[in-house]
Amino acid sequence: MSEAIVITPVKDSLHTTQRTIKAIMEAGGDFSYYVFNDFSQPETKQYLDSAAKELGFSVIHLEDITDTPSPNYKIVLQKAQQLALDAQVPLIIIESDVVVKKDTIQALLDIMKTEQNPGLVGAITVDVNGDYNFPYNFEKTKSDAVVDTSHSLSFCCTLISVPFLKKFDFKELAQDKDWFDVFISRQSKKIGFTNYLAKGVRVLHLPHSSRPWKNLKYKNPVLYYLKKIFLKRDRI
Template sequence: MHQAIVITPVKDSLKTTLQCAEAIQLSDIPVRHIIFNDFSTEETKKGLEEYKNKWNYELIHLENITQKPSPNYDLVLQYGQKVAMETNLPLMVVESDVIVNKDTLSGMLNFYKKNKKIGMIGAVTVDKGGAVNYPYLKFAEEKADILNTKRSLSFCCTMFSNEFLSSYDFHQLRKDKDWYDTSISKKALELGFENYLLKNLPVLHLPHSSRPWKFLKYKNPVLYYLKKFFGGKDKI
């Protein structure tokens, strides 16, 4: 029996996506994993089709659902919420540049079962050396293993509780945005839920593997923000 719904939006980066899928299927709890191909290249599309039976994931090509160009994170979240509500299972997002450990998903689920008023639970991201990395650098100096936070959680590896999903319809997400980490984190708090970051459940994060232009944020921030504002990219 599945214990959670796991969704993964994908924009190319086939290598990390397959590593992500493999790690999820090697988890110590059974989950239903759904990958959403968000207008990737034909090479990526072919690779995802080739490995879906090996790593036991469902594959949805968003080009069959919408004409809107990538990113289509709102559609992914809405579909995931629908399935979670139908099955009465918590919803987890594991992005395509994240590699979970065997006990990551079960650890998040166990924390959920032992605590009340959970809105969202995030697993801290680390680099290959084990150091906290983007997007959780803001928590790097925190010593506690479990952080009850008012700050935004990233969707890198995050769980939404059934109670929160029942309280907020993702169809209300703004259409003029690309990413929803900040707005959904805030909404959970507004509705009286609590959000937690688990530093004792680190996951490997290989940032921006599918959107390499975002590395400009660190290498050439001026150019990054020019692309962001004048190119209509990365709307949070």
């Protein structure tokens, strides 16, 4: 029986998606893997269908479930929560711009088992040089510590525990938002769980590969916020 449900939401960015999936399928641990395709272009969809048969994971095309345009993270989270609760195992989200190591998934499961009252357990993200990067560049000191964090955990590579999944129904997530990692992190602490950042569990993060316009936040913040406000993008 699987020890976890692992999911990857995908929106194009075929090159990073291929790296993400390959790394997950080569990772150690006993888990079931699902890829949620959020209205990607035909080339990406074709790759996912072919890779699913070849590598042995499940692919769910959101176009078969909803007519709502991408991003559909709320639907992904709701479907994933149900998969995890049906199996009574934690949910691990690994996004399509993240490359895990062979021990990443097992390390998150081990931390969940040893730390007190975990709600979320996040792997820290690094760049190609091994330095902590977005969204954890507020961490300035490298270590292998597992820290109780008051910061929100990103869903780049994060475990959500079964007790928290049982207590908070993702059907309650807001309809007018696109992303939910900040809200769910806060909700976890609000209802009494502890969130942990695993500084020694490092994963490569290639930020915003599937939605490159979001890089404007760092290159041209004025244009980014104009797009965010007037086009109603990136609603957190």
